[in-house]
Amino acid sequence: MGDHGKMYVPEDLLPVYREHIVPLADIITPNQYEAELLSGRKIKNEGDALEVMKWFHDQGAKTVVLSSTELGSENELLGLASSVINGTSTRLQIGIPRLPVNFTGTGDLFASLLLGWMHHTDSNLKKSVENTVDTMQTILRRTLDMARQEAGPDTPLTVRHLELKLVQSLDDIRSPVSKCKASVLEN
Numbered sequence: 504m505g506d507h508g509k510m511y512v513p514e515d516l517l518p519v520y521r522e523h524i525v526p527l528a529d530i531i532t533p534n535q536y537e538a539e540l541l542s543g544r545k546i547k548n549e550g551d552a553l554e555v556m557k558w559f560h561d562q563g564a565k566t567v568v569l570s571s572t573e574l575g576s577e578n579e580l581l582g583l584a585s586s587v588i589n590g591t592s593t594r595l596q597i598g599i600p601r602l603p604v605n606f607t608g609t610g611d612l613f614a615s616l617l618l619g620w621m622h623h624t625d626s627n628l629k630k631s632v633e634n635t636v637d638t639m640q641t642i643l644r645r646t647l648d649m650a651r652q653e654a655g656p657d658t659p660l661t662v663r664h665l666e667l668k669l670v671q672s673l674d675d676i677r678s679p680v681s682k683c684k685a686s687v688l689e690n
């Protein structure tokens with residue numbers, strides 16, 4: 504829907520997403536801006552993030568992952584996730600090392616990886632979020648390295664240079680190298 508304070512889709516679609524699309528979702532992966540737009544609440548701290556994830560659960564989503572928030576630090580984005588599946592509730596957070604560029608298509612890639620891992624792990628939220636973030640890191644680092652090589656030292660990186668290197672990352676999609684650990688939030 505949008506990012507960095509700007510909507511990609513026409514603004515009059517917001518109530519359609521909120522009232523008609525969100526209630527259809529089993530799994531939803533908004534970034535911070537999208538989560539704030541849909542829930543109508545600002546996320547200024549972890550308590551706000553937990554409330555917003557509860558709002559999504561109240562709309563019917565069993566699994567909610569805030570794919571990134573600015574609640575981390577200068578060097579880290581913070582992801583948060585919550586699932587209520589068969590009466591079992593799990594909430595966790597994960598630090599995501601921040602790379603110094605804006606990529607395009609990361610939200611779609613994140614959603615696809617998470618869906619695949621939730622399917623392959625029988626809805627194990629911790630393992631799915633960790634594998635997803637690990638694969639994202641590898642793909643984005645490869646994308647940035649190859650973009651810098653292609654552009655050379657004097658040319659600014661463009662969207663074309665930063666096209667996600669998915670084909671070159673097939674092995675990392677199949678078998679992520681384990682690096683980022685999620686911590687489970689109690690209560």
Ligand SMILES: Nc1ncnc2c1ncn2[C@@H]1O[C@H](COP(=O)(O)OP(=O)(O)O)[C@@H](O)[C@H]1O
Binds near residue numbers: 601611639
């Ligand atoms: N600059 C970045 N540095 C590191 N990881 C990033 C960066 N941008 C995106 N990602 C990865 O992509 C995922 C989705 O990005 P996010 O910005 O949350 O969604 P969207 O692309 O929909 O705005 C994040 O969880 C993170 O793993």
Ligand SMILES: Cc1ncc(COP(=O)(O)O)c(CN)c1O
Binds near residue numbers: 506606610
């Ligand atoms: C219209 C539009 N613009 C841009 C994007 C890229 O979004 P992001 O980089 O946040 O994943 C998308 C994602 N499908 C989109 O639909």
